[in-house]
Amino acid sequence: PIGGAAEHHETGLPSKYQQAKERARRQRKKEKEKRLETAEGVLSSDDEEGGKKGMGVLLLEAMKKDTHEDEYIAEFKECLERPAMLLGDIEVEEGEEADPLNYPYAPPAFGSTISEWSVEEDFSKEVTRGVSRLLKKSLDRRQAAIAMLDSAAEDDTETATLDLTHQEIDDALVVRVAESLLSKSRLGELLLAVNKIGPVGASKLAVALGSNALASLTHLDLGYNLLGNQGAAAIANSLRGTAGLTELGLEGNQLGPRLPDALQGLTQLRSLRLRNNALTSVPIPMLSMLRQLDLEENTPELAEFLSEFLLDEEAEAAKRKHCREGLRLVTLAWTAYGVLDMPLARRYCEQAGSRMAKADAMPGEHAKVQELREAIERRDGALGKEFKSDKDPAQIMKGESIERAVLKINGGGTDVSLFAQQIGDQGAISFSKALKESSVLAWIDLTNNDIGPLGATHLAAALEGKTALNTLWLPYNKIGDEGVTALSRMLSTNTSLAKLDLASNGLSAKGAEVLVHTLKANPSLRELRLSMNYIGNEGATAVAMQLKALRDLQELDLAGCGVEREGSQAIVKELRFHQGLTAGRLIF
Numbered sequence: 001p002i003g004g005a006a007e008h009h010e011t012g013l014p015s016k017y018q019q020a021k022e023r024a025r026r027q028r029k030k031e032k033e034k035r036l037e038t039a040e041g042v043l044s045s046d047d048e049e050g051g052k053k054g055m056g057v058l059l060l061e062a063m064k065k066d067t068h069e070d071e072y073i074a075e076f077k078e079c080l081e082r083p084a085m086l087l088g089d090i091e092v093e094e095g096e097e098a099d100p101l102n103y104p105y106a107p108p109a110f111g112s113t114i115s116e117w118s119v120e121e122d123f124s125k126e127v128t129r130g131v132s133r134l135l136k137k138s139l140d141r142r143q144a145a146i147a148m149l150d151s152a153a154e155d156d157t158e159t160a161t162l163d164l165t166h167q168e169i170d171d172a173l174v175v176r177v178a179e180s181l182l183s184k185s186r187l188g189e190l191l192l193a194v195n196k197i198g199p200v201g202a203s204k205l206a207v208a209l210g211s212n213a214l215a216s217l218t219h220l221d222l223g224y225n226l227l228g229n230q231g232a233a234a235i236a237n238s239l240r241g242t243a244g245l246t247e248l249g250l251e252g253n254q255l256g257p258r259l260p261d262a263l264q265g266l267t268q269l270r271s272l273r274l275r276n277n278a279l280t281s282v283p284i285p286m287l288s289m290l291r292q293l294d295l296e297e298n299t300p301e302l303a304e305f306l307s308e309f310l311l312d313e314e315a316e317a318a319k320r321k322h323c324r325e326g327l328r329l330v331t332l333a334w335t336a337y338g339v340l341d342m343p344l345a346r347r348y349c350e351q352a353g354s355r356m357a358k359a360d361a362m363p364g365e366h367a368k369v370q371e372l373r374e375a376i377e378r379r380d381g382a383l384g385k386e387f388k389s390d391k392d393p394a395q396i397m398k399g400e401s402i403e404r405a406v407l408k409i410n411g412g413g414t415d416v417s418l419f420a421q422q423i424g425d426q427g428a429i430s431f432s433k434a435l436k437e438s439s440v441l442a443w444i445d446l447t448n449n450d451i452g453p454l455g456a457t458h459l460a461a462a463l464e465g466k467t468a469l470n471t472l473w474l475p476y477n478k479i480g481d482e483g484v485t486a487l488s489r490m491l492s493t494n495t496s497l498a499k500l501d502l503a504s505n506g507l508s509a510k511g512a513e514v515l516v517h518t519l520k521a522n523p524s525l526r527e528l529r530l531s532m533n534y535i536g537n538e539g540a541t542a543v544a545m546q547l548k549a550l551r552d553l554q555e556l557d558l559a560g561c562g563v564e565r566e567g568s569q570a571i572v573k574e575l576r577f578h579q580g581l582t583a584g585r586l587i588f
Contacts, residue, residue, distance in 0.1 A: 428455030540567030
């Protein structure tokens with residue numbers, strides 16, 4: 001009792017636990033000695049019939065003999081640290097079957113106690129039986145795939161879908177698949193996911209996919225194989241001619257870090273699955289081309305790349321939205337312009353300009369706003385900035401606009417605009433009466449007013465001797481050769497004119513010749529626009545002959561005048577002696 005109390009006080013444990021501990025120690029020692037004597041037991045994984053010794057037996061024998069113990073222990077530990085070896089493949093010759101029962105199970109962990117040993121061995125054996133069942137299922141699937149291919153080869157009917165998913169198809173068996181595909185001209189879906197097709201097998205499969213036999217293919221699933229970049233590129237190159245292909249699955253195929261360039265050529269695709277690869281970036285055009293692109297479970301670098309792209313894409317989408325809204329406002333502004341609601345037209349124009357600025361629009365879109373703005377400014381000169389009327393626009397153009405222009409002239413105005421007021425010959429006659437009384441008018445815009453030869457004749461008579469006039473715009477009317485002849489007589493007495501626009505007025509070569517012959521007496525002319533008048537080579541030659549006299553000319557517009565090589569050469573030849581026009585603008 002005294003000793004037991006002392007022992008209890010020293011260890012802090014009841015004596016019955018010490019006794020149990022001692023009994024367990026003696027039992028472990030006894031079991032160890034027994035194993036060393038017999039070299040048998042739970043460590044053994046021997047095949048008694050074949051005479052093979054398991055790793056556990058070799059280790060125990062080495063411990064008994066004290067020879068190579070360290071080498072066996074190291075090898076034993078390495079095996080224990082790699083339990084995944086249980087899932088490895090068994091190489092089987094073609095025509096033979098593997099016996100899963102001969103597949104060795106992993107021994108218990110090195111250093112386990114006796115009490116733990118039996119539990120670990122039972123677990124190891126259970127794992128081995130599970131692996132055996134998996135191997136048997138794998139062999140069964142492979143045999144099923146072979147049977148399916150044999151059946152497909154013998155079947156003469158057309159198949160819409162060929163499903164070989166998870167059938168243990170490798171590079172050797174894929175040859176059978178490729179041969180079977182050549183007879184499936186109406187195949188729409190080919191499903192080969194979860195197999196073992198590598199780059200070599202992909203090249204063999206690509207031969208069949210590239211033939212015209214699979215022109216109807218719309219869906220190809222090669223997910224979770226072993227293609228790599230090389231195999232994926234071979235497949236992509238073979239599919240370029242398959243116009244109907246819209247869906248391609250390449251997930252889990254060890255692609256990366258860059259996507260094979262050949263995939264960018266598959267512009268017919270609408271859906272591409274690339275998840276569970278090692279991609280770090282994707283070509284921007286491909287992101288925009290596809291309706292569905294699965295890039296989940298790739299690298300962090302790809303996630304960062306996509307986040308930056310999405311930000312840029314959102315910014316571009318906002319710009320496109322601003323541009324669409326700007327064009328819509330331009331249309332609304334032109335509508336208001338047409339019904340002579342000038343304040344509304346101006347407001348829409350300003351909003352459109354703001355939208356285009358936010359959109360960072362192309363020059364062509366900005367030009368539409370600028371054209372609208374200039375039209376509004378010209379009509380403001382005729383009607384006033386705050387003009388708004390609920391009357392018939394045609395009556396307003398022919399009546400009130402002329403009245404306002406006359407009032408402005410009578411008030412001593414130096415510029416007047418009747419831009420697109422459709423005043424016609426009668427309106428031009430009325431307007432000409434006011435022109436006769438002005439001696440300070442310098443700028444006149446009569447663009448698009450349906451003025452013919454009669455109106456041009458009255459205008460020319462009213463402007464005769466007006467030395468202050470430096471700008472006369474008369475484009476998009478119909479004065480013809482008769483009208484331009486009348487204007488020419490007026491221009492012969494006007495030496496201050498700097499800008500003259502007679503575009504689209506029905507002039508011929510004869511009219512152009514009369515005009516430029518008169519203009520040579522007006523050396524101050526800087527801009528002459530005769531575009532969209534069919535003057536041809538003859539008219540262009542007549543213009544070229546007078547270029548020397550027009551020494552201050554900086555802009556000559558002959559676009560749409562039917563000028564061919566002969567007329568162009570005549571103009572270009574004279575440019576050598578015309579320094580101002582060479583440095584300015586010449587438009588054919």
